[in-house]
Amino acid sequence: MDLTERKKKILRAIIENYIQTAEPVGSKVIAATPGLNVSSATIRNEMADLEALGLLEQPHTSAGRIPSPGGYRVYVNELMEDYRLSVQETRKLNEALHLKMRELDQVIDQAGRVISQLTQYPAFALASGSSRVTIQRFDLLMVSSDSFIIVVMTDTNVVRNRLVRLPSDLSEAQLQLLNTLLNTTFTGLTLDEITPELMRVASHAAGEAYGLISLVVSFAMDVLESLEQRRVHTAGITSLLSHPEYRSLDRAAPLMSYLSEDQDAARFPMPQGDPMEILIGPENVADALKDTSVVVASYDIGDGMRGVIGVVGPTRMDYAKITARLSYFAAGLSRLFEQGSLPPAEETEK
Amino acid sequence: MDLTERKKKILRAIIENYIQTAEPVGSKVIAATPGLNVSSATIRNEMADLEALGLLEQPHTSAGRIPSPGGYRVYVNELMEDYRLSVQETRKLNEALHLKMRELDQVIDQAGRVISQLTQYPAFALASGSSRVTIQRFDLLMVSSDSFIIVVMTDTNVVRNRLVRLPSDLSEAQLQLLNTLLNTTFTGLTLDEITPELMRVASHAAGEAYGLISLVVSFAMDVLESLEQRRVHTAGITSLLSHPEYRSLDRAAPLMSYLSEDQDAARFPMPQGDPMEILIGPENVADALKDTSVVVASYDIGDGMRGVIGVVGPTRMDYAKITARLSYFAAGLSRLFEQGSLPPAEETEK
C-alpha cells in the first residue's frame, strides 16, 4: 500500500487511538497528536482519502472514523512497531512456562489458560498429531493373579497405561508369552494396518490367552486413535465480556457459543507457513469469526508434532502486544519441549 | 411448614408457573388452575398470607408474586413431585454413559460436559481423592541405553507413567537394582512420609544410580500430589446466557467469571450426607452463588474416592427435572466404576 508519510502517520494514529478507546476517532484528537502540525480540517481531508482507499470506515455520517479490516492489515504489515515486553511481563510469562505440567494434554490445556489470562482474550490450544503413529513397544506388568498393567509406548515417545482386571486367573508365564507375541506382531503398525484378520491370526497363536490379545490391542488402538484425533482446548471465553464490543449479548453470545461448541480442531485457523499468523476479520473462513481477529502461533513439540496456540478477540486488538506475548510464549514452549518429550521434574523451580 | 391444603396447592401452582415462565405470576392465572375453584380475590388473600410467611415475594407493588428462596425450599422438600424421565431422556443419558473415556480426569471432565449439555446449565465436576494415597509398586522399563519408563501404581489402583531421558548411559542391571530399592523403600508411604532424610539414605544405598532415585521419587511425589489436589472441571458456562435471568450482562458476568475462575474445589458446595443435595440461593456460602441454586450429586468411584457432579442455575430452576437427571446420571457413573477402576474397553459399544 503506497501512502504518503503523512497519511501513514494519520492512519497509525487513528488505529492506535481506536485500539485504546474502542470509540470512533475524530479529526480533532488526531490533529492534536504530537509531530503532526496540521489542523483538523486537513486531517478531515486526509481521512476522506483514507476512507476512499478502504482503510477507514464511518459507522454513520456524524461519527468519527474506525479502521476497516484492510486498515488493520496495513497497520499490521507496515505500520506497527514491535512491542517491547516489560520486565514484569517476561517474568510472568516465564513463571507460566515453569508450571509443573505433566501429560501433553495437560500442558496444552494449561498453556491455553495461561495465555488467555495473560492476554485477556479467549485462547485456544491444540497439538496437531503426526497422523502416522505406531506402537513401538508393549509391556505387561503383573499386579496380582487377576490383574495386570498394560504399558504401551509409541514411536513418538508417548507412553500410556491401563490397569486391567480379569474374571479368571492368569500366570506369569502366560503374560510373558502374550508380551512377546504383542511385541513381535503389533509393533510398528499404524491404526489402519491393525486389521481384524491380523487380530484373528494373533488370537489363534495366543492359545489360552486369546481373549487378552484383543483386550490389549484394542487399548493400543484407543491410544493411537486418541493421538491422531486432535482436540482443541479453549479457555477464558468469558474474558470476552470485559471488552466493550461484547458488552451486548447479541454480539457476545454467538461467538461464545462458537468457541465453546465442542471441540473440532478444524474450526480454528492454523498458521500456514510462518510460525505466527494474524487473521483479521473477514480473512477468517469461519462465519462466526468474520468480525473477530485471530492471532495464532505454533511451536515445536518434537517427535513430529506441532503445537498451536492462539487467541481470539475483536478486530480492534492490540496486535503489537498480543503478537509479542504470544510469540515469546510459543518460543518458550518450543524450548521447553526441546529437552525431552516433556519437561523433566528438575526443571521446575525449587 | 404447616400449610392448609389449599395454600400448598396455590404455592405449588405459583412456583411451577414461575419456573416455566420466569415472569411474576398473578392471581388471575392461578385462579384458572384446574382443581382450584376459587376466585382471583381469594387467591389474592391467600397470596398475601404466603407472602407474610416468607414464601413469596413481590418485585414491586403492582406485579405478581415470585417464590422466595424459602418458598423453593418448601417446594423442594414437600411439594415437588418426582419427575419421570422420558424414554428419550434415559436413552440420551445412557448414551452419554457409554462414551469411550480413558483416564479418570477425562471421565470427570466429560461427565461435566455431558450433564451441562443435558440440563442446559453450567456444570462442575470433581473427584475428591482419598487423601492418604500411597505408591504400591514401581516398575522401571528400559527403553534404550539412555532412556527408560517409570510406571507407578498407587494403592488406589491409579497407574501413571513417565518417559525419562538421561544424559548418561545406564545398564539393565543398574535399573534392576534401582527398581528393587524403590519397591522396598518407597512403597506404602504417603506424601509426607517421604522425607528428605529417607531420600538421602536411599540415594546412598543406590550407589552409582543415586541421581536416579530422586528423579523417580519426585515423579512419584508428583503423582501423589496430583491425586490429592482436587481440581474442578467446569463446563457449559455459556449456557447461562440462554436463561432470561442472565440476559443482562450485569447479572451474568459476575457468575460466569466466578465459575471460570481457576479451579479450587473448595469454592463449590459438596453433598454432606445424602448422595444428592439442593442448595437454594442464600443457602450457598459463596457470595457469588447467593442468588443461584446448586444441585449436587455424588457417586462412588471406588478405591476410596467419591466423584461429585453438580449444576448451577437460577433459583428458578426446574428442580424436579434436574434432580431426576442428575441422580440417574450419578447412579450410572457409580455403576460404571463398579466394574473395575475404569470402564474396560469391551464396555464401549461396537
Next chain:
DNA sequence: TTTTAGCACTCATTCTCCCTGAGTGCTAAT
C-alpha cells in the same frame, strides 16, 4: 496548490414525559 477557519448539517444518544396495562389491596355485598 495546499492549508485552514468557519458554518451548516447529520445523527446517535440521552432525557423527559406520558400512556398503557397488569396486578394489587380494600371494601361492601353475597
Next chain:
DNA sequence: ATTAGCACTCAGGGAGAATGAGTGCTAAAA
C-alpha cells in the same frame, strides 16, 4: 368465608426534544 368491584400503583414502552460530537464544503489565507 368468598367474591365482585373499584381505586391505586408502577414497570415498560414510545414519542418527542435537547445535546453534542463530528462531518463536508466553501472561501479565504499561506
